[in-house]
Amino acid sequence: MSNDPTEHAADHSTDRSADHAAVADDPFTASKPAIELDDVSVSLGGQTVLDGISADIGDGTFVGLIGPNGAGKTTLLRILNGSLSPNSGRVHVAGEDIHALSSKAASRLVATVPQTTAVTFDFPVREVVRMGRTPHRGRFDGWSEDDEAAVEAAMRRTSVAALAERPVTEISGGERQRVLIARALAQQTPTLLLDEPTASLDINHQVRTLELVDDLVGEGTTAVAAIHDLNLAAHYCDALILLANGRILSAGDPATVLSESNLREAFDAEAVVSRHPVTGSVYVTALPSSASADATGRVHVVGGGGTAARSLHVLSAAGYALSAGALNEGDTDAEAARRVGADLVTVPPYAPVDHAAQSAVESRVKAADVTVVADVEVGEGNLANLEAAAAADYLVLVEERPFSERNYAGDAGRAVYEQLRERGHVVEPSELLSVVGELACEAAGE
Numbered sequence: 001m002s003n004d005p006t007e008h009a010a011d012h013s014t015d016r017s018a019d020h021a022a023v024a025d026d027p028f029t030a031s032k033p034a035i036e037l038d039d040v041s042v043s044l045g046g047q048t049v050l051d052g053i054s055a056d057i058g059d060g061t062f063v064g065l066i067g068p069n070g071a072g073k074t075t076l077l078r079i080l081n082g083s084l085s086p087n088s089g090r091v092h093v094a095g096e097d098i099h100a101l102s103s104k105a106a107s108r109l110v111a112t113v114p115q116t117t118a119v120t121f122d123f124p125v126r127e128v129v130r131m132g133r134t135p136h137r138g139r140f141d142g143w144s145e146d147d148e149a150a151v152e153a154a155m156r157r158t159s160v161a162a163l164a165e166r167p168v169t170e171i172s173g174g175e176r177q178r179v180l181i182a183r184a185l186a187q188q189t190p191t192l193l194l195d196e197p198t199a200s201l202d203i204n205h206q207v208r209t210l211e212l213v214d215d216l217v218g219e220g221t222t223a224v225a226a227i228h229d230l231n232l233a234a235h236y237c238d239a240l241i242l243l244a245n246g247r248i249l250s251a252g253d254p255a256t257v258l259s260e261s262n263l264r265e266a267f268d269a270e271a272v273v274s275r276h277p278v279t280g281s282v283y284v285t286a287l288p289s290s291a292s293a294d295a296t297g298r299v300h301v302v303g304g305g306g307t308a309a310r311s312l313h314v315l316s317a318a319g320y321a322l323s324a325g326a327l328n329e330g331d332t333d334a335e336a337a338r339r340v341g342a343d344l345v346t347v348p349p350y351a352p353v354d355h356a357a358q359s360a361v362e363s364r365v366k367a368a369d370v371t372v373v374a375d376v377e378v379g380e381g382n383l384a385n386l387e388a389a390a391a392a393d394y395l396v397l398v399e400e401r402p403f404s405e406r407n408y409a410g411d412a413g414r415a416v417y418e419q420l421r422e423r424g425h426v427v428e429p430s431e432l433l434s435v436v437g438e439l440a441c442e443a444a445g446e
C-alpha cells in the first residue's frame with residue numbers, strides 16, 4: 001500500500017518517550033482487517049478532498065479520525081459506508097467491496113451515526129430506532145421478535161427507552177443524538193461509524209457514549225469515529241488517524257499521532273502534549289495564540305511523573321525563565337524541563353530528594369518570582385521539595401483532582417501539603433498563566 005499509516009506514524013513521531021501501553025496490538029496490522037482502504041481518492045466540486053488514503057483497520061478496534069475542519073473526516077466516513085464512491089481506489093468492509101454492494105447489503109455491514117441531528121419528521125423516537133431494522137427486513141415482512149428485541153435493546157443501551165413515544169422533533173439535540181446512536185445499534189452491524197458522536201452531548205453523556213462505543217468494541221464491533229476533542233479521542237480510541245488536507249498525516253497509537261509537531265503541522269496550532277495525571281492518557285493542551293513569549297520573570301516548578309510537563313511548556317511558551325526540580329533523572333518532567341531549557345535540579349532515578357538537592361531547590365525557589373507546584377503525589381520522596389517550595393513568597397498549586405482524592409505519605413505529607421494550600425493560590429491548569437502573570441507583576445513591584 002502506498003500510504004501505510006504505520007509508516008506515517010514513524011515518519012512524524014517526535015514523542016517516542018511516551019509509554020505506548022494503551023494499544024496492546026497495532027490495530028492497523030492486527031488479525032484480519034475489518035476495513036481496508038486502498039489508495040482512495042475523492043474529488044468533490046472539482047477539488048481533491050481525499051488523496052491516496054490507504055489504511056487497514058483491524059477487527060474489533062476503535063479508531064478515531066481527527067484533523068482540522070475540512071480535512072476530509074466526514075467524506076472518509078461517507079466513503080466507508082458506501083454512500084459516496086471514490087474516484088479511484090477500493091474500500092473493503094468485512095472482505096466485501098462496499099461500493100459493489102446494494103445499499104441494503106452495505107447497511108447490513110455498516111451503520112452510521114451522522115453528524116447532523118436535524119430531523120424534519122415528527123416520528124416518535126421508537127419509530128426512528130425501528131428504521132435501523134430496514135436492512136434486515138423484506139419489503140412485505142412483518143416485525144419479527146428479533147426486530148423488536150434489537151430495537152428495545154438499542155433504546156435501553158442508549159438510555160432513550162423513556163423517550164420512546166415522544167416525537168423526535170420535541171426532544172433535545174443531545175437526546176436526538178442518542179436516538180440516532182440507538183438506530184445504528186438496532187442495525188446490528190459489525191462496523192459502526194460515528195461522525196462527531198459527542199458534539200452536542202453534555203460531559204456525562206459524552207463519557208457514557210464513548211464508553212458505550214468502547215463496550216461495543218469489546219464485544220467485537222469495529223468503530224470509526226470522527227472526533228474533534230483530541231483528549232476524548234486519545235482516551236477512548238485504540239488508534240488515531242490524523243487527516244490534513246485530505247491525506248493521512250499520521251496514524252497509529254494516540255501517543256504517536258498526538259505529537260506536538262503533528263499538531264503544529266495539521267492544526268497550525270501550538271500545543272503541549274503531556275499525560276493526564278488521573279487517567280494517564282495522552283493529554284493535549286492548546287496554547288493560546290496570545291502566548292507571545294513576552295512574559296518576564298523567573299518561575300520555579302515542582303513536579304514529578306509527568307505532572308509538571310504541561311505547566312513547564314505553557315510557562316516556557318509564555319516567556320518565563322524556568323527552574324525545576326528536584327526531579328529524578330529520567331522522569332518525564334525532567335525531560336520536559338530539559339526541552340524547555342529549565343535550570344534543573346536532579347537526583348538519581350528512584351532516589352528521594354536528599355539534603356544537598358533540597359538546598360539546591362531552596363536557592364532556586366528564592367531566586368524565583370513565583371513557585372508552581374504541580375499536581376504531584378505527596379510521597380516520602382518529594383517531601384523535601386514541598387518543604388522547600390513552602391518558603392516561596394509567591395506560590396501557586398495546580399490541582400487537577402480534588403484534594404480528598406490525592407495520596408499522601410501519611411500525616412507528615414498531608415500536613416506539608418495543607419500548609420502549601422494555606423499559603424498558596426490553588427488553581428486549575430487553565431488559570432495557571434493568568435495567576436502566575438499577576439503574581440510575577442506583584443513580585444516585581446509593578
Ligand SMILES: Nc1ncnc2c1ncn2[C@@H]1O[C@H](COP(=O)(O)OP(=O)(O)OP(=O)(O)O)[C@@H](O)[C@H]1O
Pocket residue numbers: 044045047049067068069070071072073074075076226
Ligand atoms: N458536496 C461537496 N462539494 C464540494 N466540496 C465538498 C463537498 N462536501 C465536502 N466538500 C469539501 O471537502 C472538504 C472536506 O470536507 P469534510 O466535511 O469531509 O471535512 P471534515 O474533516 O469532516 O470537516 P469538519 O471537521 O468541519 O466536519 C471540505 O473542504 C469541504 O468543503
